Amino acid sequence: MSRTTFGPRACFVLAGVLPLVNFFVPLWGIRLYAPQYPEGISMYIWTHRITGQLDLVNGLNHYIGMKPIDPAGIPELRWMPLAVVALSAWALMIALVPTRALALLWVVVYSLLGLLGLVDFYLWEYDYGHNLDPTAPIKIPGMSYQPPLIGSKELLNFTAVSFPHVGGVALMLAGALGICGLCVLWRSREAKPL
Amino acid sequence: MKSCSVRAHWFLALGLVLVVLSGVSCKRQVSTQGFMAEDAAQKVYVAPGKYDEFYAFLSGGFSGQVAVYGLPSGRLLRVVPVFAVNPENGYGFSEETKPLLMTSHGFIPWDDYHHPELSQTNGVPDGRWLFGNSNNTPRIARTDLTTFQTVEILEIPNSGGNHASPFVTPDTRYVVSATRFSVPVPQRDVPIPSYKENFKGTLNFVSVDPDSGRMSLAFQILVPGFDYDLAHCGKGPSYGWCFFTSYNTEQAHTLLEIRASQNDKDFIAAVNWRRAEECLKEGKGQKWPAEYYHNIYDDERHLAVSEVLREVTVLEAGACPGAIYYLPTPKSPHGVDVDPTGEYIVGGGKLATVIPVHSFSKMQKAIAEKKFAGEVQGIPVLAYEATVAGEVEKPCLGPLHTEFDGQGFAYTSCFVSSEVVKWQLGTWQVVDRVPTYYSIGHLMIPGGDSQKPWGKYLLAMNKITKDRYLPTGPELAQSAQLYDISGKKMKLLSDFPTVGEPHYAQALPADLLKNKVAKIYPLEKNHHPEAVKSEKEARVERRGNEVHVYLTAIRSHFTPDNIEGVQVGDTVFFHVTNLEQDWDIPHGFAVFGSENAELLVMPGETKTLKWVPKKVGVYPFYCTDFCSALHQEMQGYVRVSEAGANVPISYGTGK
Numbered sequence: 001m002s003r004t005t006f007g008p009r010a011c012f013v014l015a016g017v018l019p020l021v022n023f024f025v026p027l028w029g030i031r032l033y034a035p036q037y038p039e040g041i042s043m044y045i046w047t048h049r050i051t052g053q054l055d056l057v058n059g060l061n062h063y064i065g066m067k068p069i070d071p072a073g074i075p076e077l078r079w080m081p082l083a084v085v086a087l088s089a090w091a092l093m094i095a096l097v098p099t100r101a102l103a104l105l106w107v108v109v110y111s112l113l114g115l116l117g118l119v120d121f122y123l124w125e126y127d128y129g130h131n132l133d134p135t136a137p138i139k140i141p142g143m144s145y146q147p148p149l150i151g152s153k154e155l156l157n158f159t160a161v162s163f164p165h166v167g168g169v170a171l172m173l174a175g176a177l178g179i180c181g182l183c184v185l186w187r188s189r190e191a192k193p194l
Numbered sequence: 195m196k197s198c199s200v201r202a203h204w205f206l207a208l209g210l211v212l213v214v215l216s217g218v219s220c221k222r223q224v225s226t227q228g229f230m231a232e233d234a235a236q237k238v239y240v241a242p243g244k245y246d247e248f249y250a251f252l253s254g255g256f257s258g259q260v261a262v263y264g265l266p267s268g269r270l271l272r273v274v275p276v277f278a279v280n281p282e283n284g285y286g287f288s289e290e291t292k293p294l295l296m297t298s299h300g301f302i303p304w305d306d307y308h309h310p311e312l313s314q315t316n317g318v319p320d321g322r323w324l325f326g327n328s329n330n331t332p333r334i335a336r337t338d339l340t341t342f343q344t345v346e347i348l349e350i351p352n353s354g355g356n357h358a359s360p361f362v363t364p365d366t367r368y369v370v371s372a373t374r375f376s377v378p379v380p381q382r383d384v385p386i387p388s389y390k391e392n393f394k395g396t397l398n399f400v401s402v403d404p405d406s407g408r409m410s411l412a413f414q415i416l417v418p419g420f421d422y423d424l425a426h427c428g429k430g431p432s433y434g435w436c437f438f439t440s441y442n443t444e445q446a447h448t449l450l451e452i453r454a455s456q457n458d459k460d461f462i463a464a465v466n467w468r469r470a471e472e473c474l475k476e477g478k479g480q481k482w483p484a485e486y487y488h489n490i491y492d493d494e495r496h497l498a499v500s501e502v503l504r505e506v507t508v509l510e511a512g513a514c515p516g517a518i519y520y521l522p523t524p525k526s527p528h529g530v531d532v533d534p535t536g537e538y539i540v541g542g543g544k545l546a547t548v549i550p551v552h553s554f555s556k557m558q559k560a561i562a563e564k565k566f567a568g569e570v571q572g573i574p575v576l577a578y579e580a581t582v583a584g585e586v587e588k589p590c591l592g593p594l595h596t597e598f599d600g601q602g603f604a605y606t607s608c609f610v611s612s613e614v615v616k617w618q619l620g621t622w623q624v625v626d627r628v629p630t631y632y633s634i635g636h637l638m639i640p641g642g643d644s645q646k647p648w649g650k651y652l653l654a655m656n657k658i659t660k661d662r663y664l665p666t667g668p669e670l671a672q673s674a675q676l677y678d679i680s681g682k683k684m685k686l687l688s689d690f691p692t693v694g695e696p697h698y699a700q701a702l703p704a705d706l707l708k709n710k711v712a713k714i715y716p717l718e719k720n721h722h723p724e725a726v727k728s729e730k731e732a733r734v735e736r737r738g739n740e741v742h743v744y745l746t747a748i749r750s751h752f753t754p755d756n757i758e759g760v761q762v763g764d765t766v767f768f769h770v771t772n773l774e775q776d777w778d779i780p781h782g783f784a785v786f787g788s789e790n791a792e793l794l795v796m797p798g799e800t801k802t803l804k805w806v807p808k809k810v811g812v813y814p815f816y817c818t819d820f821c822s823a824l825h826q827e828m829q830g831y832v833r834v835s836e837a838g839a840n841v842p843i844s845y846g847t848g849k
């Protein structure tokens with residue numbers, strides 16, 4: 001290995017390894033606070049599951065007619081881990097054979113998938129927040145209950161706070177490392193153009 | 195000065211000497227009032243939303259319950275039923291908890307709970323369990339301090355009133371108890387005047403499993419027929435010994451007020467339980483037939499089960515030389531309290547003019563040198579001068595019970611002169627005194643009977659509160675009074691009314707307990723035989739004349755909420771499972787015309803209510819614990835048809 005490709009290789013090794021933490025930590029966290037829940041209610045979204053006080057959230061959501069959140073009914077939880085593994089493997093491959101084209105393609109696909117993931121998450125939130133049972137006990141005209149993608153939002157007596165968890169941060173970091181790797185690779189002479 | 199005049203009036207009947215002495219304490223009371231009220235208020239003020247520093251557990255006496263207070267605020271946090279049924283939550287009414295109150299004399303729905311006692315590890319309260327005694331029908335209870343639920347009650351056979359109980363060894367290896375009233379052992383039909391020949395006392399050693407906390411009656415020591423009053427076990431150098439006070443060494447059986455107050459000295463029985471264990475190993479114990487109940491509540495089955503035990507190991511005091519010695523102690527002693535070092539054993543002679551303090555090392559020496567003053571029914575009586583380390587002279591009137599601050603000071607409650615007296619171990623000098631309002635029984639310092647008292651506060655438990663609170667008819671509240679003992683002088687901080695009559699209390703720092711407290715019963719660990727874990731399993735089944743309703747409760751509905759097919763003459767069992775897994779969301783269950791009680795079902799718990807409808811009709815049932823915005827809608831109906839009607843069992847929610 002020559003000195004000039006050491007940097008990009010290291011970037012792609014990290015970009016390959018970092019996303020794998022998602023099998024051990026959640027991707028996203030949503031916390032709900034209300035006067036009667038001073039300790040907060042937590043829900044964690046992983047690449048392959050949803051944890052936290054899901055039953056409690058579902059129990060409370062039935063007042064406003066929100067569908068119960070059922071991890072079995074979310075296909076993304078099945079293919080997301082595959083996508084993460086595939087992108088990781090690809091990044092590690094680039095670390096072995098650093099070609100500009102492969103790296104560029106990785107960055108493009110990675111960014112698109114990341115964006116797609118956020119859009120998908122937003123759509124799920126939209127669906128849960130808007131498609132409400134018309135027989136719900138609590139109906140407030142014009143009110144929808146879509147939690148924020150990032151940040152906090154008042155929803156009736158609850159404050160919903162949504163933020164990326166360690167896994168989400170790792171994914172972002174991996175993307176940034178990939179971009180760094182690509183930039184350095186692009187400027188280096190030794191890298192194979194193909 | 196108002197309380198002074200009340201005080202003087204009070205004791206007029208007790209004679210001149212008492213009045214003079216109470217005058218002395220009146221003067222001191224004025225100086226206490228000099229203590230700034232704002233200063234005291236600040237010390238007991240716990241801001242809204244802030245936690246108290248200590249959990250205190252006060253027995254309710256005739257209420258059969260234990261009340262949990264926060265200190266220093268004196269805020270009542272919870273009342274835990276122990277020996278008394280409690281319609282508030284169905285304790286003793288639900289099918290699951292009824293077995294807890296079973297005894298060999300049948301179902302006893304009340305008792306007289308005197309002494310709470312925390313389990314200890316290495317001589318310090320550990321916040322695992324709270325033991326309690328029942329005075330009437332002898333029993334010892336164990337309350338689990340993760341759930342604040344009474345989970346075990348053991349009946350004590352061959353006992354006439356379990357008063358000197360339940361005091362633990364520093365490792366909770368044993369919980370000891372002794373009979374207040376001597377009775378024929380075993381019970382039989384004999385003339386009462388044959389007391390001296392036929393009546394006996396028992397000292398009981400109940401062993402405690404270190405992991406589960408389960409109790410079993412290891413052995414009983416048969417002792418002379420006196421009245422046994424209180425106990426405490428040795429610690430440090432005196433580990434291996436327990437001490438029991440006795441009165442009525444005169445062995446009177448009528449008008450004890452006079453006839454049991456004749457002897458100048460009664461006894462503290464010093465029991466070497468390790469010696470007793472040796473004797474039992476050598477086969478000196480005897481198996482006696484006895485019938486007694488052992489009731490255990492299982493947190494995962496949410497169910498209490500009773501077993502009937504039929505045998506007990508009895509060791510006759512005379513058959514095990516070296517196991518018991520009597521320490522003569524003036525005069526009708528109540529408390530026997532061992533100081534944190536384990537060296538001093540303090541007697542509290544109700545009628546004594548001194549507080550006698552025995553020395554454990556002197557006692558050992560006296561035993562080795564055989565300094566005996568006599569013998570009672572095979573038990574050697576040690577010479578008073580040989581064991582006594584000192585006497586606190588003219589402390590007060592009616593010294594009862596002593597606790598320690600861990601700084602070398604002892605605090606004794608004085609019933610007759612209504613005060614707390616602080617004195618120094620070693621010099622036996624009184625260093626301070628404060629009045630109480632009025633007729634103090636026990637007092638309590640957090641950890642004050644352990645090897646490491648926390649020693650910041652002292653709680654007085656008073657029997658009478660005339661002129662202290664707004665009057666409430668002929669009966670007034672009893673009270674607890676909190677003192678700051680962190681300085682040289684004791685300072686009154688506050689008083690607050692209590693549940694029942696507080697006899698004794700235990701306290702420990704909140705930090706030892708608050709993070710261990712259970713928030714829910716996990717539904718997946720609910721192994722109640724009649725539990726239903728989801729609404730899909732909810733159903734109604736007829737079995738002959740019994741109808742079993744498997745009901746679920748979750749905000750804000752029951753499943754099923756319409757039930758038909760019940761008939762007059764049926765016995766209906768509602769098995770209610772609370773499906774919530776959220777802290778502080780119990781659901782209640784009540785049904786019209788219930789002669790039983792309501793239920794309060796904790797998250798993840800199952801409880802069963804028995805209901806026998808007597809008349810045809812449609813009966814509402816509903817949730818009694820305000821659980822949500824739609825709590826008032828949490829209701830249902832049971833249709834009851836006449837016997838033999840052809841209405842089939844049917845049920846549903848939302849149909």
Ligand SMILES: [Cu+2]
Nearest residue numbers: 781817821828
């Ligand atoms: Cu309810």
